[in-house]
Amino acid sequence: MSRRGTERGGAEGRRAKRDIGRLKQLPFRQVTNPYPPMEIVSAEQIEAIHRASLDALQEIGMNFLLPEAREILKAAGAEVAADGPRVRFDRHLIEEKIKTAPAMFRMHARNPDHDLTFGGNHMNFCSVGSPPNASDIEGGRRPGNFADYCDLLRLTQSLNIAHLSGGYPVEPTDIEPDIRHLRAVGTLLKLTDKVGFGYSLGRRRILDAIEMTRIARGISEERMLAEPSLYTVVNANSPLQYDRPMLWGMIEMARRNQPIVITPFTLAGAMAPVTIAGALAQQNAEALAGIAFCQIVNPGAPVFYGGFTSNVDMKTGAPAFGTPEYAKAVLIGGQLARRYAVPYRSSNVNASNHPDVQAAYESQISTWAVMLAHTHMVKHALGWLEGGLCASFEKVIIDAEILQNVAEFLRPVEITDATLGLEAMRDVGPAGHYFGTAHTLERFETAFYQPILSDWRNFETWSEDGAVDATHRAHRIYKEILADYQEPPMDPAVAEELDAFVERRIRDGGATAEA
């Protein structure tokens, strides 16, 4: 065990780089999980899911809606229907092709201090991605817009526990769809220097995102090939279908060695069987087909096994998140990803309509499951509300606290003669106290985690100070962070090149999902 990872080592580490403005936070660092993953089903049960998913791919197959994708699959030996989008896979083809997916890889940020490793026991937290609305408790809920988009990116940049962007933190719907990716990614690359993202919504758009990222990093195309620098999420259009824009994204990202997060959206009882086992079997079929497709396009291309299985409320059909079923699906998803030795993606989710107690306990259930599953990329880790329909500014802060707690929990307890403290017990003896002892004084400043949101003052002091609950404190904190935000530096020549690219492509009319 290195000193760095232990109580004292980490405590020392905390002194550096933790503070941005008024926010006293943990320093930016990669979180690693030293504990074994939690396995809730047996190896035999994992094989049963594996077999069922290969049966599904062989007997039922999947629709690949892009002819170019079907040609690629046909050339690789898949059984492509003569008169439609259906592709069936021999189980051995799948098992053979997924073997080239790397178990671990690194992603490179504009700021090399923010480079990240995916795989092994690393854990990375993404800001929320893709909600159509944003809210705070002062301004209420509003349709996604560019101002909120920028503010949420500023929070992503300022919060050290946010390792990377998770897509547009809110959809800037006030920008025309055809040019939205240019304005959005161009701005993302300036307001943050963390690993970024591009949407697989057509060929032209993902190529634009790749090019903007290359420019922002100031590197050559060759170096981009060697250094994954942005990622995309590809959702199966469950059940058992990949649509055209997503397939274009897979093809272009895989060819350029940029990571693809293959994530079936398998809500048990809606787009997947009503049982967790069945939803996971379908998730696994869709994920394996997607991973195999990327590997056929470019053997060795970095991919994630994404799990997003949850259940619906059977009374209303509404999706439910942060449920017991979700936690089980996350953990079994981790077991499946390890079965295939592919980095795992899952999410910090909840279905609450307000940054309230429900949002907190559902998120906390998700977060422990995600941690125990050895998730490498935690999507929607900061700010998700309403099952993903809203990005909440207060929830960003609540989640930052929840995630800092996770990061601290994962630092091993140091057990040595000094920490066991027998000397201190001798000094204090029965019926004394430890407040002023040497053992305490040497350690008290950094002995324990200091929260950013939790208020541990007593009731009387808290009451006299206005009795502000945690949600309202989160509101104040996010406002302070925005007031203290500083844009990360960018070489003026690079900024100019990036701006020029964005403006030129906007003049060209941008791109549709079908371009």
Added chain:
Amino acid sequence: MSRRGTERGGAEGRRAKRDIGRLKQLPFRQVTNPYPPMEIVSAEQIEAIHRASLDALQEIGMNFLLPEAREILKAAGAEVAADGPRVRFDRHLIEEKIKTAPAMFRMHARNPDHDLTFGGNHMNFCSVGSPPNASDIEGGRRPGNFADYCDLLRLTQSLNIAHLSGGYPVEPTDIEPDIRHLRAVGTLLKLTDKVGFGYSLGRRRILDAIEMTRIARGISEERMLAEPSLYTVVNANSPLQYDRPMLWGMIEMARRNQPIVITPFTLAGAMAPVTIAGALAQQNAEALAGIAFCQIVNPGAPVFYGGFTSNVDMKTGAPAFGTPEYAKAVLIGGQLARRYAVPYRSSNVNASNHPDVQAAYESQISTWAVMLAHTHMVKHALGWLEGGLCASFEKVIIDAEILQNVAEFLRPVEITDATLGLEAMRDVGPAGHYFGTAHTLERFETAFYQPILSDWRNFETWSEDGAVDATHRAHRIYKEILADYQEPPMDPAVAEELDAFVERRIRDGGATAEA
């Protein structure tokens, strides 16, 4: 795996006995944890804590403030100081004596349907115990009183996920101290038929609690000896001291074969060393000395290894709960309890001043740690706020939801041909949906956990219905439960005998902690 424990079996089980009035809840059942415990330190590190704690007991010793207890320890071979309360223990004496503590035992309730097993992979949830204040968001915070005491007991009785009482759910400070135990325990035994509790606050008081429990169960003294029927919690007066009232409780409860929960109160940085390792070493020393003492009094007496190590906020000295340090201490405490093969007690805690987001995430951190530690008795599982200074009516409901989620999470996923759902995938095919399929219709009513507090309606419906957040919904729910409460039946002759005992002992003047 029995059908009973699986998705379908449990779902069937849910139909019985789940509902009380308007509350649609899970049925009363013992929760078992089928997953392995989480171990965050190695066996060697556990031995290091064990050795340090035995060193402390041998070199420093503990104060036992009751002369009778010192005589008992002297006769058993401990080194008792000639001129003071200090007792030192040879390590072999401790190791020898703790061997007779049972690894598993059953507790018997007034209603045999509510009998409980402690040990193995069983998990039992107690209502909150001992806060000096109570609150709800309508009435605010008030000093503990008998009316709130009764209402909190009614919630304990009505909520199936509350397995047993955890002490007085709020201190009824409007009853004179000398007669409080008579009125409080007498009332508890009538308002609930679940396993109850007596405080070790002197010899006479615990004997009264034992006798009232015997009368309420309508059994003989011999049968009480064979059937543990109430328990007590004994806190070390940390560091390294047991006071007189607690020692009387230990002696009388152990002699009568009633369970004693030995719980050092080791706040790292205050009553224990500022390191988690040191606080745990001291916890272990105090717990082992207490367990050994009980076994010396009555070999084979049922005891719990209690862990309550947390940290203080080093800025203010205020206790912090539900922290990363707390979670680690809970898990290592579980490892220590298993080392000694004694049932484990830990707690669902938080330090928030309001039933808000902080209360929820700190409680949820505690609850996952408690579950992963294989805690057999979870104290303060429902209703604790403010680091134990307040019982919150809304928090009872929030915790009930959190605990029901735990219970559901612990039901294994059933993986069979039927649940894997390949037939359903064939029926639906790519790009369809599962809402109306036979596989779904057969299962949808009981497929997933139905929450009592979470609201999964969409934002628009939730807003039109008043945009009520989870804390305010919890308020409504607790009021409904109280309105629907029905007192569990008691044989009129038993009730008469119980009333007569209480009134006679009150006429006698009750008892002080020194009686």
